Structure formats: C-alpha cells, structure tokens
Amino acid sequence: MEESQETVKLIGVKNSPFCCRVECALKLKGVKFEYITEDLSNKSDLLLQHNPVHKKIPVLVHGGKAVVESMIILEYIEETWPEVNPLLPADLHGRSVARFWIKFIEDKFLCIWQAFRTEGEQQAKAITDSLEMLKTIEEHAMTGKTFFNRDKIGLTDLAFGILVYWSGVIEEVIKVKILDAQTFPRITSWKQRFMEVSEIKDCLPNYDELVTFFKLRRETVLAAAASS
Ligand SMILES: N[C@@H](CCC(=O)N[C@@H](CS)C(=O)NCC(=O)O)C(=O)O
The missing domain is CATH 3.40.30.10 (Glutaredoxin)
Structure with missing residues (x-):
C-alpha cells in the first residue's frame, strides 16, 4: 500500500x-x-x-x-512546516548567522565525544579543544537574547542544546567538569532557559539512564581501543 x-x-x-x-x-x-x-x-x-x-x-x-x-x-x-513556530529568523542575514553557528557546532562539538572515547594525553587535548570551542560560543554567540541570536527557540538552539545535554552526561562519565558555570555563565543560563521549554523537556531521555548507558559504552570503547 x-x-x-x-x-x-x-x-x-x-x-x-x-x-x-x-x-x-x-x-x-x-x-x-x-x-x-x-x-x-x-x-x-x-x-x-x-x-x-x-x-x-x-x-x-x-x-x-x-x-x-x-x-x-x-x-x-x-x-x-514553516508557519508553526518558525525555527529560523525571517531575515536573510539572521538566517545566515544561524547557519554559521550550526556549522561551527557541527564541525567543533565532536571534541567532547573525543574526550569520551579516549584517556590520558589524547583526552586532555580533547578537553582543551572543548573548552576553546565553548569559549568561542560564550564570547561570540551568546548575544544577550533569550536564545541564540533571537528571543524564540530556533535551529541553532536545537543543534547546540541537545549536544550540551548529552555532554553533561559525558562529563559525569569521564568525571571532568567542562561546562563550568563560573567560566561559562552565559551558556549556563541559556542552557537553563533551553531546558525549560516544554517540548524540549518532553523529549530529553532520563539523565541517569543515559549515564548508565554511556558508562558501559565507554568501557566497551576503551576495551576495543586497548585490544587493537
Ligand atoms: N551526522 C549524523 C550523525 C548520526 C550518527 O552518528 N548516528 C549514530 C547514532 S548516535 C549511528 O547511527 N550509529 C550507527 C553506526 O555508526 O553504525 C547526524 O547528524 O545525523
């Protein structure tokens, strides 16, 4: 059919x-x-x-x-579905800024996953890269609006925010604080606003279950790396 x-x-x-x-x-x-x-x-x-x-x-x-x-x-x-809750700004420049940050996030955010997959010197390098990436977002992307460059939630918030939620899990698994509230006050308060949105809250999986899943996953990944 x-x-x-x-x-x-x-x-x-x-x-x-x-x-x-x-x-x-x-x-x-x-x-x-x-x-x-x-x-x-x-x-x-x-x-x-x-x-x-x-x-x-x-x-x-x-x-x-x-x-x-x-x-x-x-x-x-x-x-x-452009009419309901537009997720990109109406003006072309605003759209280009949103796409710039989405590309930045897609290119750079993987360093936090790298910290998850490695240990020792490799992990230390991945953490340094992660801090650098967050510093750039803190200084250049958090413009004082409620969300990324605008007052309504949009595609950039979704691109970044969901990864930030998962990176909290990774931080707990590797026992390293990366997104520290004192170092990154703007990202931290943006994260709180993002997590308050009811549609986001509804979709996020249970934090403790994610931690359990990714602890096991890290053991598997490290064991595979050690035996290769
Ligand atoms: N760049 C892709 C990444 C998707 C991705 O990595 N998916 C993983 C799960 S989180 C997957 O399907 N892995 C299965 C595999 O690699 O065989 C996207 O944004 O959709």
Whole structure:
C-alpha cells in the first residue's frame, strides 16, 4: 500500500542526541509522527534501504521519502512546516548567522565525544579543544537574547542544546567538569532557559539512564581501543 503524503516516521534510538534533535523539532512544530526504534546492533532493512550510504540514524521518512543527517532533517522540517513556530529568523542575514553557528557546532562539538572515547594525553587535548570551542560560543554567540541570536527557540538552539545535554552526561562519565558555570555563565543560563521549554523537556531521555548507558559504552570503547 502506498504511503500517505502526510505520514511522518522517525527511525531512531532514544539515546542518540541526533535523533533527539529531530524529535524536538517535530514536537515544536506540532507534527504527529511514528517513532520506529532501530536496533543498531542488527540494522533493519528499513534503515539500510532508507540510508544506504551512512546506514545511520536518525532517518525521517515523510510520505515514503527519506531525509537523512539530523541538521538536514531539521532544515527540511522547517521548510515543510514553516508557519508553526518558525525555527529560523525571517531575515536573510539572521538566517545566515544561524547557519554559521550550526556549522561551527557541527564541525567543533565532536571534541567532547573525543574526550569520551579516549584517556590520558589524547583526552586532555580533547578537553582543551572543548573548552576553546565553548569559549568561542560564550564570547561570540551568546548575544544577550533569550536564545541564540533571537528571543524564540530556533535551529541553532536545537543543534547546540541537545549536544550540551548529552555532554553533561559525558562529563559525569569521564568525571571532568567542562561546562563550568563560573567560566561559562552565559551558556549556563541559556542552557537553563533551553531546558525549560516544554517540548524540549518532553523529549530529553532520563539523565541517569543515559549515564548508565554511556558508562558501559565507554568501557566497551576503551576495551576495543586497548585490544587493537
Ligand atoms: N551526522 C549524523 C550523525 C548520526 C550518527 O552518528 N548516528 C549514530 C547514532 S548516535 C549511528 O547511527 N550509529 C550507527 C553506526 O555508526 O553504525 C547526524 O547528524 O545525523
């Protein structure tokens, strides 16, 4: 049977920040969707068929057509349902600024994951890089508005905020404080405002469960690195 033009499905897992970004965007737009939980240890034909290149989640399936890569999915959601809760500014310059910071976050935020995957000198370097990345955001992106460069939540907040939530988990797992409130007061108060948004609160997975999951994950990753 052919899919309705309107059917929206999200293939994902709840412990992935990239899937959480998409879930939050759909909730903010009030779009109804079906969440299809993927088994990453035994990838489904549905995932392989819809994302044959990277074989990764999240995948958004809209009217039977797949959209992949979380930030591309978020732009797609914004362009498909522009009227409700616009997630980009109306003016072109404002949009370019939002996209600049999204690119910055996509390029640089991985250093926090690097701190999760490593130990010793490599980890120390990843932490230094993470602090540098946060300092740039603290000084140049937090402009005194409620959210990133505007008073309404938008795509940049989703790009950064969900990763910040997960990085809190990583900090706890590796027992290193990176996003310290005294060093980064603007990011810290922005984070509080971001977490207060009801659609965001609804989507964030339980913190303690994430910590348990990522503790085990780190043991696996380090054991694999040690034996290679
Ligand atoms: N750049 C991608 C990253 C997606 C990603 O890394 N997904 C992970 C889960 S968090 C995945 O599917 N991993 C499975 C694999 O690498 O085989 C995005 O933003 O969507």
